[in-house]
Amino acid sequence: MFDEKSKIKFENNNLIVPDTPYIVFIEGDGTGPDIWRASQLVFDSAVKKVYENKRKIQWVEALAGEKAFKETGKWLPEKTLELIRELRVGIKGPLTTPVGKGIRSINVALRQELDLYACIRPVRYFDGVPSPIKHPEKVDFVIFRENTEDLYAGIEWQAETPEAKKVSEFLFKEFGKKLPDTVGIGIKPISKFATERLTRMALKYAIKNKKNVVTFVHKGNIMKFTEGAFKNWGVECAKNEFREYIVLEEENLSKEGKILVNDRIADAMFQQIILRPDEYKVIVTPNLNGDYLSDAAAALVGGLGMAPGANIGDGYAVFEATHGTAPKYANLDKVNPSSVILSGVMMFEYLGWNEVANIIIRAIEKTIKNKTVTYDLARQMEGAKELKCSEFGQAIVDNME
Numbered sequence: 223m224f225d226e227k228s229k230i231k232f233e234n235n236n237l238i239v240p241d242t243p244y245i246v247f248i249e250g251d252g253t254g255p256d257i258w259r260a261s262q263l264v265f266d267s268a269v270k271k272v273y274e275n276k277r278k279i280q281w282v283e284a285l286a287g288e289k290a291f292k293e294t295g296k297w298l299p300e301k302t303l304e305l306i307r308e309l310r311v312g313i314k315g316p317l318t319t320p321v322g323k324g325i326r327s328i329n330v331a332l333r334q335e336l337d338l339y340a341c342i343r344p345v346r347y348f349d350g351v352p353s354p355i356k357h358p359e360k361v362d363f364v365i366f367r368e369n370t371e372d373l374y375a376g377i378e379w380q381a382e383t384p385e386a387k388k389v390s391e392f393l394f395k396e397f398g399k400k401l402p403d404t405v406g407i408g409i410k411p412i413s414k415f416a417t418e419r420l421t422r423m424a425l426k427y428a429i430k431n432k433k434n435v436v437t438f439v440h441k442g443n444i445m446k447f448t449e450g451a452f453k454n455w456g457v458e459c460a461k462n463e464f465r466e467y468i469v470l471e472e473e474n475l476s477k478e479g480k481i482l483v484n485d486r487i488a489d490a491m492f493q494q495i496i497l498r499p500d501e502y503k504v505i506v507t508p509n510l511n512g513d514y515l516s517d518a519a520a521a522l523v524g525g526l527g528m529a530p531g532a533n534i535g536d537g538y539a540v541f542e543a544t545h546g547t548a549p550k551y552a553n554l555d556k557v558n559p560s561s562v563i564l565s566g567v568m569m570f571e572y573l574g575w576n577e578v579a580n581i582i583i584r585a586i587e588k589t590i591k592n593k594t595v596t597y598d599l600a601r602q603m604e605g606a607k608e609l610k611c612s613e614f615g616q617a618i619v620d621n622m623e
C-alpha cells in the first residue's frame with residue numbers, strides 16, 4: 223500500500239508532484255545493476271544537495287527482464303505494469319530481448335501497454351567527449367519518435383505458417399497482389415490519431431523550450447499512405463492548432479520569432495545531421511526511422527553510453543537507457559552510466575525539479591572536462607584517467623556545486 227500523499231497525480235493535463243514522490247525503478251539486466259547503483263547515488267545526492275531534507279525520492283523497485291523471469295517466470299510481470307500505472311513515473315536500465323524466440327521485446331511491450339506514445343531522445347554534446355565530427359558542439363536537437371505504431375506494432379506473421387499463407391491468399395484474392403510462397407509478412411500501421419498527438423507534444427515542447435525549427439522526417443516519397451500521410455497529418459495539425467506560432471518552409475512569410483515547420487526525407491536526413499546539424503532543433507518521425515536516427519545521432523556526440531531517452535504518454539513516463547545490456551561487461555563495474563543518469567536528468571525536468579537536473583548536468587560536464595571518465599570515453603581521449611562505473615558516479619557527486 224502506498225501513501226496517497228506521496229503519489230504523483232495527473233489532473234487537467236498537469237502533473238502534480240509531491241515532495242517525496244514514489245518513483246518506480248527497474249535496474250535492468252547485464253550491466254544494469256552496476257549502472258543503477260551509480261545512477262541512484264547521483265540522483266539521491268543531487269536531490270539532497272538542492273533540497274536538503276525538504277524533498278526526497280522514494281524508490282520502488284519493479285521487476286522486468288531476466289531478474290523478473292528468474293523470480294516470477296514472466297519477463298514483464300503484470301505487477302510491474304500495475305506499479306507504473308499507479309505511481310506514473312519510472313526509470314529503467316537496459317533489458318535483455320531474447321532474439322527470435324517469439325517473446326516480444328519487453329521495452330516495446332512496456333511502451334504499448336502504458337501507451338507511452340512518444341519516445342524522446344535529446345542529442346547534445348558535452349565538451350570534451352570524443353566525437354567523429356569536427357563541430358560536435360553544433361549538435362543540439364531532440365528527436366520525438368512515434369512509439370506505438372509502424373512496423374513495431376507487432377502485427378507480423380512468420381513465413382510458411384498458416385497465418386502468413388492466409389494473409390498472402392487474402393492479398394492475392396482481394397487485391398491481386400502476388401507474394402512469394404516463402405514470404406514473412408509485417409504490417410505498417412500509421413494513423414492520423416497517433417501522428418497528431420505526437421505532433422502536439424513536439425510542438426508544445428518547441429514552444430516551451432524556445433526551439434525554432436520542427437522537422438518531420440519521413441519516407442513519404444516511397445511509402446505514401448503511411449510515411450507520406452504522417453508528414454501531411456503532422457503539418458496539417460501544426461497549421462490547424464499552432465498557427466500563431468509556426469511558419470511553413472514554403473510560405474513566403476517572416477520567420478522572425480516563429481517556429482519553422484519543415485520536412486526532410488529520412489535517408490537525406492542522415493547526412494543532414496552529420497553535415498548541418500545546427501539546422502535542426504526538434505525532429506518528429508515515425509517509429510522505425512526514429513530508432514535508426516536516434517542511434518546515428520547519438521554517435522555524433524559520444525555514442526549510446528551518453529544518450530538518454532524517455533517514453534512519455536499522457537500522465538505516464540518511463541525514462542530509460544538507450545543502449546542495451548552489454549552482457550560481456552556485466553558485474554565488472556566498468557561501463558558508462560551516463561545514459562541512465564542523463565535519463566534521470568530528463569526525469570527531474572519532467573517532475574519540474576529543474577534545479578536537480580541542472581546540478582547533475584553541470585557535474586557531468588565538469589567530470590568529463592577533468593578527463594575522469596569510464597573506459598568507453600577514456601579509450602578515445604588523450605590523457606584521460608579511466609574510472610570504474612561506480613567511481614564515475616562518485617566523481618559526479620564530488621563535482622556537484
Ligand code: NAP
Nearest residue numbers: 316317318319329527543544545546547548549557558598
Ligand atoms: P549493447 O548492449 O548496447 O552493447 C553494444 C556495445 O555498446 C557494447 O559492447 C559496448 O561497446 C557499447 N555499450 C553499451 N552500453 C554501454 C555503456 N553503458 N557504456 C559504454 N559502452 C556501452 O547492444 P547489444 O550487445 O546489441 O545488445 C545486448 C542486449 O541488450 C540484447 O538482449 C538487446 O536486445 C538488448 N537491448 C536492450 C535495449 C534496452 O533495454 N533499451 C536497447 C538495445 C538492446 P564496446 O564493446 O565497444 O565497449
